[in-house]
Amino acid sequence: HARNWFYIIHSKISRCLLEILPEIEERFYAERDNNEVKALGWLAEQVHYDDLTTIKxxxxxxxxxxxxxxxFLSHSPVSRQASRESNITYPVLSSRLIQSTRDTSTDIDISLLSLRVGTKFGVVIHTFRxxxxxxLDYWTTSISQCIQSxxxxxxxxxxxxxxxxRLCKLYxxxxxxxxxxxEPDIGNISARLLWQEPFEKLRSSSDDNNHLLMLDFHGEEGVMELYFDASPKSFVFHLHAFF
Known part of the structure; x- marks a missing residue:
């Protein structure tokens, strides 16, 4: 009976979101650099997991x-200020979905979906119930399509x-x-191309999660070692999206 009540309430909330969706889309479009809303809704995010008791x-x-x-917002964006000030914001190209798993701590069919994000501090993981x-289909499809677009x-x-x-820019x-x-020298406007490689030449890539990124194109110069000011994970996740 409890599960039946949950489905009824869940359905009501979903319908309410659909009713206010145009209003939310308009506010987000105006307040967040003309970004179009592709998906939205309430989720439960895991904030703690006890290995001993397996309590989440x-x-x-x-x-x-x-x-x-x-x-990420702590409440629905029903005002312009809420649309403008999210708790956490990530570029979609720095994000990647991890295959969902069933929550074995419950007897009902609940899935856990993990979102990995490459940031200048390393990899951040958010797990949702x-x-x-x-x-599950709604979020996995929406995020995957959004990354491709x-x-x-x-x-x-x-x-x-x-x-x-040498100071450089990696495109x-x-x-x-x-x-x-x-980077252009003083008095020189144009930047000089040092090397260029297509995706298909990349044999492997790795990083130390600190500053160093290594790209192996099996070229004469060997492995390309590039140093970033922060963790290169943001680049790595962009690479996964582009490649």
Whole structure:
């Protein structure tokens, strides 16, 4: 009976969200650099897990997926200020979904969905409890499609780094692959191309989660070692989205 009541309440909340969706979309579009809302809704995020007792703690989070961001809010964005000030915001291209698993701590069919994000501090993981199969399909499809659309729309991202102790910019293009340009010298406007490689030449990539990124194109120069000011995980996750 409790589960039946849950489905009734869940259905009511979903219908209410649909009713206010145009209003939320308008506010997000106006307050967050014309970003279009692709998905939104309440989820339960895991905040603690006790290995000994296997007890999990959860908190409600209102998740909004736009065409370029994933926004975490503590309440629904019913005001302009709430639309503008999210608790946490990640670029969608720095995010990646992990395959869902069944929550074995319950007897009912609840799934756990993990979102991994590459940031300048390393990898951040958010785990959500998905109550219905419809919600699971809704979020996995929405996030996957949003990442693909963002790649085709943005086309290219740029990351400052160092190579052979030179200040450079590493370009990642969704069709052309990698290109490394040296920062222009004083008095020189144009940047000089140092090397360029297509995606298909990349044999392996690795990083130390600190500053060092290694790209192996099996070229004459060997493994390319690039140094970032912070963790290179943001680049790594962008690479997974583009490649």
């Amino acid at each position: 703690s959860w908190r409600p989070v209102f998740l909004v997926l736009t065409d370029s961001e994933i926004c 998905i109550e219905t199969k419809y919600d 963002a790649v085709q729309r943005i086309k290219e991202v740029i990351f400052p780094c160092k190579w052979n102790n 990642l293009h969704y069709e052309d692959g990698f290109a490394l340009y040296a």
